Amino acid sequence: MTTLRLFAIEARHNAGMLLVPVILLFAWYMLGTQLWEPYLWSSTNELLRKSVVPLAAPAIAGAAAWMAGRDRRRSVSDLLATTPLPAAHRHLTLLSATTVWALVAYLLVAGYMFARTAPNATWAGPELWPMVTAIAALLAHGAWGYLAGYRIPSRFTAPIAGVVAFVVQLYLSGSMTVQTDGTQISTWLARLAVSDFTPRVAAWQALFYAGLTGVALAALWLMLRRDLRRGLLLAVAVTSVVAGVVGVWAATPRWDYANNRVVDGWGNTIAAEEYIAPEPVCDGGDVIVCVHPQFQPWLDRAAADAEYLVAPLQGLPGITSPVECHKIGFGTGRNDGTRVVVDGCVDQLVADESTQGQYGRIENDAQQAISVWMLTRIGGHTMCGMSVDPGMGFPSAAACDAGERFAALPESDQRAWLESHYADLRAGKLTLADLP
């Protein structure tokens, strides 16, 4: 009861309380610009991790530093020293009353995002491990900020603690390594950042941050009074930090190029099952469209768009029945809502796989011209008029012109040409000169 009442008084007069509107305002801005349809659990989970915590954690470190130095700044230390309640108890209450505000703000944002996502999302759910890690990270930042503020009760400690926490997180999350194929991937160090997350390392991340909290608290207690019990607590906490770092290092997947496999830090093969995508959901009649289950609400629309796309080609030699349309995508925009993108299906319709270049690029001019026509017909992006490097798979100006000419033909002429040239077109045997 004493602790609760102390907590209530401390929480009411706490710099941490000022953080709530700041965090909520920032979250409102982030959500306003990044959280829109489709409401997907994957997006929500990522946004919650990457937007709220990296701001809230440094802020709470600063607030905790400010509160920790309060007694000495206000010259209340003498008076407090004459009270029987253990100083560690008092400090823990003040620290809790400070960090609770960041946790409240974080949970409010999480609750709001979950409430927005849950009614719409059709696959997966909220990820709890990132939340555990986030809460552990908030507590760790609070504890270290508090320790800094207690040790150096200056007015400048709070902003410095906040900036240092932000820079450390920024450094960790930006830790990348370049692979042999030129791509960049996060190193194991990046997995220590609160904004980074994979299910494999989540528990170790949480242990790392819990250990950091323990180290800060044990160090604080040792400053108040040195005894064996507090020393042991420090040892346990340091062990937790080390175990967390080793765990994150070991659990982070790496490519073993020599053996073409994914391994953990010890060199053990990581089972491929971990990376297999969920079972897709499919719909359609003459044209079958399959999508990731989280896009199920837009499946009907995708199937209809694909049906319209394929319609002029139905019955042509080489067109199977039904057509399985691949590469269905979804575009999102703040004002547009979710847009079904069937553009990718065009590639498989105009070109055999064997004629496609690297990464499935269409490189034949005649195929590109027909592709332009099909995309124009469905209002897709033709990529015509874009200044791009040659070899990127975008249509040339001549192909664009040819596509537009083809689009201007009567449907009967288009059909007649396709009936006589479609097989050669797909085989990559035609040039722009063969187009009408």
Add this chain to the structure above:
Amino acid sequence: MVTNVMPNVDARSLTQRIGRTTILNGIDLEISGGVFGLLGPNGAGKTTLLRTFATILSPASGELRLLGYDPRRGAGRTAIRRRLGYLPQHLGYYPGFTVFEFVEYFALLKEMPNAEIRPAVARAIERVGLADRAKSKLKTLSGGMLRRVGIAQAIVNDPDLLLLDEPTAGLDPEQRVLFRALLREVGQTGTVIISTHLIEDIAAACNQVALLDAGRIVFRGTPDDLSASAEGGVGDSALERGYTRVLSGARG
């Protein structure tokens, strides 16, 4: 309620140092119930002695027992602090707290039983005449009012040992009179030690007085005893003359 079988403060050869400077030098002092006044010039060691009695400083050497406990031992120190009230010379405070919250905060830190806290806080605030300002934030109070808030937090747990360092500084004459009455009231059930420069406080409220100079006690007796040694001293009152006479005598 404390019986007078054992003195509430029992210091023997008490020494206190800050760095290499000796602040208190072989203090022998037994104080039982009542109001005890500590007089002395600036730098005599009054505040250091009070801070030592308040368990903020641990004695450098010598023996000290407060309320029957040794303040150097953890359990004893905790037991003393539960029955202690302390008003420092310069009261620090949290500007955003209300009067009630500030006093309640210290009641909680003094580990008072939960059921007793709210009525005890209300009573303490009433006793210092701030009942009508209980909900005011501390930053809105005058210096004198803040001093009374400090007194309220010191007496909220009905302490058996109440230590007040310059308690009447900043109080207006009316409040000073009320405060002396409060001191006498608390002194009936426990021990009050006040450190002050104001001779009239000693005359009006204290039944015992000690004069401290350069870390040593140079006089111990009643205010009347001090007044009786006034011959040859300077000052407006007998007590002041006694004070200056004893001091000059101690300094040879």
